[in-house]
Amino acid sequence: MKQLPKVYKRIVIKIGSSLFYSDKNKLDCSLLSSIAEQISELVNNGREIVIVSSGAIALGMSVLHLDSRPKDLSILQAAAAIGQHELMDIYRRFLKENNLNCAQILLTWDDFDDRLRYLNAKNTILSLLKFKAIPVINENDTVSTDEIKFGDNDRLSAMVAALVGADLLIILSDVDGLLDKDRKSVISLVEKITPQIKSLASPTQRKTSVGGMIAKIDACRIGVDSGIPCVIANGRENNIISLSVNNPGACGTLFLPKKDYLAQRLRWIAFSAKPKGRIIVDDGAKNALLNKKSLLSVGVVSLLGDFETGDIVSLVDKQNLEFARGQSRISSIELERVKGSRFDKEIVHRDNIVIL
Numbered sequence: 001m002k003q004l005p006k007v008y009k010r011i012v013i014k015i016g017s018s019l020f021y022s023d024k025n026k027l028d029c030s031l032l033s034s035i036a037e038q039i040s041e042l043v044n045n046g047r048e049i050v051i052v053s054s055g056a057i058a059l060g061m062s063v064l065h066l067d068s069r070p071k072d073l074s075i076l077q078a079a080a081a082i083g084q085h086e087l088m089d090i091y092r093r094f095l096k097e098n099n100l101n102c103a104q105i106l107l108t109w110d111d112f113d114d115r116l117r118y119l120n121a122k123n124t125i126l127s128l129l130k131f132k133a134i135p136v137i138n139e140n141d142t143v144s145t146d147e148i149k150f151g152d153n154d155r156l157s158a159m160v161a162a163l164v165g166a167d168l169l170i171i172l173s174d175v176d177g178l179l180d181k182d183r184k185s186v187i188s189l190v191e192k193i194t195p196q197i198k199s200l201a202s203p204t205q206r207k208t209s210v211g212g213m214i215a216k217i218d219a220c221r222i223g224v225d226s227g228i229p230c231v232i233a234n235g236r237e238n239n240i241i242s243l244s245v246n247n248p249g250a251c252g253t254l255f256l257p258k259k260d261y262l263a264q265r266l267r268w269i270a271f272s273a274k275p276k277g278r279i280i281v282d283d284g285a286k287n288a289l290l291n292k293k294s295l296l297s298v299g300v301v302s303l304l305g306d307f308e309t310g311d312i313v314s315l316v317d318k319q320n321l322e323f324a325r326g327q328s329r330i331s332s333i334e335l336e337r338v339k340g341s342r343f344d345k346e347i348v349h350r351d352n353i354v355i356l
Contacts, residue, residue, distance in 0.1 A: 055087045158226075168248065169230045225270070
């Protein structure tokens, strides 16, 4: 088993919307107070904490007396707009009781896709941490559409963890962790995310939530590929954040990071930037790419989409399976002219390719 670091300094904590309410469908003040106290203790011990929080839509639904998650986009965005104010008021109140300041950061995928905005978001978060403030990050559901949505805050939490170079990602929900195939026992340790591990997951059935265990495992894959250990745990367990930080694996499910994890820029290519096109390659080019070679024009069969020099593209085999992503050195118009022939420079340099 890989040796984990003794101290996690920078920690991203994802808090699911299911933790905001008690069984009586009232705001669970005791749990939220406990979470704030645990975070305060960590900050006082020199840790840096970033919160990625769901809950805006759920809180907005409560204010608007909606029983199920709206399907109409404008109503969903209206619930988010109302609920986001409620959400930040909750964090401000409970963190202030522990002498902590918090800051609201709303993001869409466009903030990750654009390299400059990506770096600006990183610098803002790191500046807040220097002031010992707690960034509270959520998807900007008031303006998000299908084209710029993350899909769920589990994925957002992993992308934030990769963005800030976190030492640990903790995903808190109302589940104890990943259950075994008999659905009876929690798997305490996952050394590698395999198809068998993914098959144990099931989507959520909650009316106020999206995601579920499938989304959490996908988030952990981003984390471990970025060299970040990840914990999925039940936020209602006593002192769960402190336990997860001081002894990961003692509660919930711990996902170990890869030894050959991606460098910061390659994380952006793999997980944050949205591909602007697809390049279909032949078998010889695919084998070369898998062996850490650059993509040459002679190996390009065809392409889809319009992209410019510097855009991120999907690299696809003849079976239409995406196996890598990279940063194109030429535009789609130029590639259309030189595909399948000899060309004087690489189409995608090996230093800017990520094998998926």
